Amino acid sequence: MSLKLLSANHGAGLAATLAGRANRTGRGFCSGVYPITPSTECMEYLCLQEIEKGRVVKVESEHSAMAVCIGAAAAGARSFTTTSSNGLAYMAENCIAAAYLRLPVVMAVANRTIGPPWNIWADHGDALMLRDHGLIQFYCADNQELFDTVLAAFRLAEDPAVMMPAMVCMEGFILSHTVAQIDVPDQALVDAFLPTTTVPHRLGEAPHALGQIDLPHQTEMHRHQHLSAMNGAARVYAGIQDEFEHIFGRRLGDAVVPYRADDAETLIVSMGTIGATAERVVDQLRAQGQKVGALRVRLFRPLPSEAIRAWFAGKQRIAVIDRDVSLGFGGVLWGEVNSLADPGTVVQSYLAGLGGGDVRPEHIVNMLADLQPRKNAGHPAMMEAA
């Protein structure tokens, strides 16, 4: 173990490097990459590492970056890529293909607003665009968590019962470019944590085809298998948390992270770094005697519905803060968790920090002030960051 000062981008690149090296006794590591702000530094970092039995292919587009990863994983290698925003939108067709081909590609997404109009700052709308197509999604709140989650994502994605791509998301700049301490394990520990990659359906000797025509009943069967694997991923993840702790000596974050939520009457629900700010607000308001707690959804796909439902039980009010908006609907996270609350609970959607606006404690305090007198939930409320 060694403590290193790293940006989250470099942390993700380092985690991928260690994971790549860990597969040197297997079929190696192969990654396709293409630059876009704010994930560029992750890609650059990876390109400059020496990886025994590893190669990073510098392609001409994100679409091809994921295609290289698809080829690499189909050939049985460990694979990783990183992107943001329009890069993710451009890559989307192949992200979905990787998922439906059940290939365990891991990607670090530095979340950014999709343009034009061009905006390089954080927004979860890019990654959420891919929520429905069989990719695991994590949202992280600090550098260590991001580093740990990337390592764990390889283990989870490559688990034979899971076998699908995993996205590990960090808000652009807020996290991607923030330099903080990361506890970096030795290669030997990573080797112990990550068994060599086995893609059971990889191209080998047997003349089978990957991705050929499915008739409707076959697609139904494949979706059913994918759904079961996705639902089972949460259980697999819990096992990985124990393994992680056993090997690295620290706990890997839970699927949902509660903060002073037990006896709370009001709950602040969010994803990513807003969750860290929400915890500050909870402390502040608790000091004033208000029974407020927070819940951070770290694992968004599969959505840990039962855990969320359990934390929602008995709450009076819930503020769901989205750094995204599904136009014509409201916050995406809000839409997901709304139905998990008791019938009497007021679940209000707040849209904040869109396009990278700073979400500070006072903004969340204002939301709670807005929520407190409400008897019923209203339309999704857009809180502009001043």
Add this chain to the structure above:
Amino acid sequence: MMNEPVLGGMAQTTLDRPDPLLRMGNTNCGGCGLSSLMQMMRHAVADQRVHLVVPACCAAVSAGIYPQSTYGVPTLLTTFASAAAAASGIATVARMNGEDTRVICLAGDGGTYDIGFATLSAAADRNEDVLYICYDNEIYGNTGGQRSSATPAGAVTSNLSSAKPEEKKDILAIMAAHRVPYVASVSLAHAEDTVRKLRRALDLKGFRFLHVLSPCPTGWKSEPAMGMELVRLAVRSGLYPVIEIFDGKRYVVNIEPDFSDEALDMYLSLQLRFQKSGISAAGLRPAIDRHWQELRALSGRIVPARRVA
């Protein structure tokens, strides 16, 4: 096994790959050039380890319905624009693992000239160890025969009400400009030409590009049995130059056309796609002559593009 024992006079031998690359029961249209190509490829591939990469196109449909596969080798079906990039990943992993795998892309003209063009160019630029074969039926066959940038001038397609005015994109020149080790056009009507080029391409390392004029009776509105004859006429008339380009520099003309208008008129008259537009040999000849003048200059042979009677 219902495999043609003889290909253009070339007998199948014990050296050939014992299993066909394209198995019986496939759903290709009768007279599809791809079927002939796969037969000849079986001849060329022999005992080599092959992985196929097929983007969305007719060849993806040829693979058949899950879980059976028509292809006799492991095959990855990719999105439309991705073949060359996915093949790069496979080839990279094969090389890292010391495996002597021939990674072969089998893509239509749409996936090559159009939507997959940037992907193709980038893989060629990186000189990936990939053999890219474009079977060119000069339309988007799989979606019912729309225009592509490989559709020749004078042809009518399902989305063109009259003859395509633009000339076919010169894909060989473009690939040669990438200075890759080997670029060649292949005549399916000359089995020895096809097999020799396939073998040469299979034996080379780095990025190799083969262009195959692939008859499509469905799209060309021609007799299925006339496919090979059509290719022969295209070669004879000079419409389809059969050449090799080494390292982007050395041009070799492999088959000398007779440049006869008779052959060209015959080629046009046997396909309803040209009949509909009324294009004639005289209409196409100037472009053919221009192309051959360039080829003569590039191949260093000063032979007139047209024989003067």
